[in-house]
Amino acid sequence: MKEVIVMENSEEIHSAIQTAIAAVQEIYKDEEISDLEVEEIEQESGTLQKDRGDWLVTVGFNRQKPRTVLGSLVIPQRTLKVVRVDPYTGKFKSMKNRNPST
Numbered sequence: 460m461k462e463v464i465v466m467e468n469s470e471e472i473h474s475a476i477q478t479a480i481a482a483v484q485e486i487y488k489d490e491e492i493s494d495l496e497v498e499e500i501e502q503e504s505g506t507l508q509k510d511r512g513d514w515l516v517t518v519g520f521n522r523q524k525p526r527t528v529l530g531s532l533v534i535p536q537r538t539l540k541v542v543r544v545d546p547y548t549g550k551f552k553s554m555k556n557r558n559p560s561t
Contacts, residue, residue: 472500472514474549479516479542482551491523498539502546514544517557 476497483495498519503512521535539557544550 471546471549475514475516475544475546476500478544478549478551479514479518482542482554483518483520483540486554487520487522492520492538493523493535495520511546513552514546516542516544518542 496519499517501515505512517539519539522538540554541557542554543552545552
């Protein structure tokens with residue numbers, strides 16, 4: 460029998476994911492990207508006992524700007540971005556690069 464995991468904040472998590480994906484799509488709207496996926500999601504610790512930390516959503520996608528060319532083979536570049544979402548407003552705060560090897 461599978462264990463059922465109950466998340467008290469599942470709506471907030473889904474909202475943070477939607478915000479992160481929408482931000483990446485908007486920022487890269489003039490560039491051809493594909494295979495957009497949520498790679499990781501975590502919530503930072505709050506600074507005070509009652510505080511909730513920002514959501515950090517790592518979004519991965521392929522960029523069509525070739526980084527590796529082997530003969531006539533063009534390999535898309537996998538890009539990872541960490542999108543910071545405010546837990547109270549659900550709004551985008553920032554986006555940073557994430558090294559795929561970390």
